[in-house]
Amino acid sequence: MKEKSYGLxxxxxxxxxxxxxxxxxxxxxxxxxxxxxxxxxxQSAISDYLATGSxxxxxxxxxxxxxxxxxxxxxxxxxxxxxxLIACAFFTIGLYTSLASVMTFLLHLILLSSNRASTYGxxxxxxxxxxxxxxxxxxxxxxxxxxxxLREDHKNVMNSLVLKWMKIHFALTYFAAGLGKISGExxxxxxxxxxxxxxxxxxxYDFSFLSQYHFVGLxxxxxxxxxxxxxxxxxxxxxxxxxxxxxxxxxxxxxxxxFMKLYYFGLVMIVLNLFLFVLxxxxxxxxxxxxxKDPGVLGLIARKHLV
Numbered sequence: 001m002k003e004k005s006y007g008l009x010x011x012x013x014x015x016x017x018x019x020x021x022x023x024x025x026x027x028x029x030x031x032x033x034x035x036x037x038x039x040x041x042x043q044s045a046i047s048d049y050l051a052t053g054s055x056x057x058x059x060x061x062x063x064x065x066x067x068x069x070x071x072x073x074x075x076x077x078x079x080x081x082x083x084x085l086i087a088c089a090f091f092t093i094g095l096y097t098s099l100a101s102v103m104t105f106l107l108h109l110i111l112l113s114s115n116r117a118s119t120y121g122x123x124x125x126x127x128x129x130x131x132x133x134x135x136x137x138x139x140x141x142x143x144x145x146x147x148x149x150l151r152e153d154h155k156n157v158m159n160s161l162v163l164k165w166m167k168i169h170f171a172l173t174y175f176a177a178g179l180g181k182i183s184g185e186x187x188x189x190x191x192x193x194x195x196x197x198x199x200x201x202x203x204x205y206d207f208s209f210l211s212q213y214h215f216v217g218l219x220x221x222x223x224x225x226x227x228x229x230x231x232x233x234x235x236x237x238x239x240x241x242x243x244x245x246x247x248x249x250x251x252x253x254x255x256x257x258x259f260m261k262l263y264y265f266g267l268v269m270i271v272l273n274l275f276l277f278v279l280x281x282x283x284x285x286x287x288x289x290x291x292x293k294d295p296g297v298l299g300l301i302a303r304k305h306l307v
Contacts, residue, residue, distance in 0.1 A: 005156070005157075005159040005160040005163065005281055006141060006159065006281060006285075007137075007138060007139050007140065007141060007156070007159030007162075007163075007281075008141060008142075008281050008284045008285070009163065009275050009276070009279050009280065009281055009284065010133075010138055010139035010159060010162065010163060010275075011094075011139045011140065011141040011142045011143070012142065012275060012279065012284075013129070013139065013271070013272075013275035013276070014091065014092070014094070014133060014139040015092055015094075015142065016271050016275065017126065017129055017130070017268075017271070018088055018089075018091045018092025018093075018104075019092055020126070020264065020267065020268060020271070021088045021091075021092075021104070021108070021126065022085065022088045022089065022092065024264055025081070025084060025085055025088065029081070032077060032078075032081055033074055033077060035115050035118050036059060036077045036081075036111070036114055036115055037073065037074050037077060038072075038073035038074060040115070041115075041117070041118070042115055042117045042118070047059075047060070047114055047115055047116070047117075056109060056113045057106065057109060057110050057113065058110060058113045058114045059073065059076055059077060059080060059110060059114040060073075060114075062076055062080060062110065063076045080107060080110055080111070081111075083103070083107055084104070084107040084108065084110075084111065087100050087103040087104040087107055088104055090103075090104075091103075091104045091133075093143065093144050094140065094141075094142065094143015094144050094145050094146065095143070095144040095145065096145065097139075097140050097143050097145050098136065098140075101130070101133040101134050101138075102134050104130055104133075105127070105130045105131060105133070105134055108126065108127055108130055109127065112124075112127055120265070121265055122262075122264045122265040122268050122269075125173075125265075125268050125269065125272065126268060128169060128173075129166070129272065132162045132165065132166050135158055135162055136158060137156045137158045137159065138158055138159055138162045139159070163276070166276055167235070167276050167277065168232075170272060170276055171231055171232040171235055172232065174227075174228045174231035174232070174249075175228065175229060175231060175232050177228045178224075178225050178226075178227075178228030178229035178230075178231070179229065181221075181224065181225050181228065182225050182229065187221050187224075187225060188221070189218070189221075190214060190215075190217040190218030190219075190220075190221045190222075191217065191221075192217075192221050193216075193217045193220045193221050193224075194207070194210055194211070194217045196260065197210070197259060197260075202259075202260045202261070204259065204260075204261055205259060223248075224252060227245065227248050227249055227252060230245075231245065231249070235277060242277060243278070246273055246277055246278060249269075249273055250270050250273060250274075253265075253266040253269045253270050253273075254266065254270070256269075
């Protein structure tokens with residue numbers, strides 16, 4: 001018999017991802033036309049050329065579809081951006097969750113494909129996570145649609161399957177990253193960390209002293225590669241080994257946040273690690289059961305629906 005799940009971890013992850021997407025959108029709003037406008041940093045003619053032959057929707061394809069409205073490029077950018085913000089808000093609070101999930105995924109794809117020069121790893125990780133929420137019944141709890149109630153009919157197989165697929169997908173991205181690093185001489189020789197910390201765009205602190213301590217860079221490079229290459233294997237081992245590996249992964253991403261100032265990337269990776277591998281549904285339910293004596297919302301939920 002296939003395992004059923006409430007999808008509590010996925011529902012909490014939906015809220016966390018939605019908030020990150022909203023804050024990320026707000027942060028780029030002042031430079032919106034610099035990123036996506038006709039005469040932005042990458043002019044629309046260039047971004048259109050890069051998207052040529054692709055079936056992925058973009059600002060230009062939307063503009064062509066709405067050609068009878070005679071919309072200017074910047075008007076299309078404004079329309080897509082505000083629709084995206086609304087979709088993200090609905091996705092986060094769980095209002096018309098199924099439709100909001102699809103719209104957030106598609107609108108995020110349009111933004112992603114319309115200026116490839118300004119996107120990097122965090123955007124692709126966010127997009128891969130959004131993909132799984134278009135499946136029916138996934139992460140629908142803790143929402144305006146379903147309220148704060150847990151009922152037996154909320155359990156479904158899709159939540160369990162999607163959580164497993166996301167774990168496998170996520171683990172393989174770490175393995176692929178580790179494989180790419182170990183094939184590079186700079187990572188094997190310990191130079192990659194030095195280069196990352198000394199690049200002008202990431203040089204927020206003076207790490208020039210590391211030139212005298214080559215073994216530090218060598219250790220950090222191999223530490224990173226071992227974590228990433230063996231991440232899938234560590235996740236299959238017992239929970240203590242998995243949590244030890246996750247603590248090292250989170251430490252690595254905290255280092256990226258502190259020393260390279262890649263806030264969104266580090267935050268998204270930590271959130272995905274926590275909600276996919278650390279926060280288990282049975283732990284959430286156990287916490288809720290312990291709160292049954294509380295007059296708070298969690299206690300009421302547990303008392304009414306988990307007895």
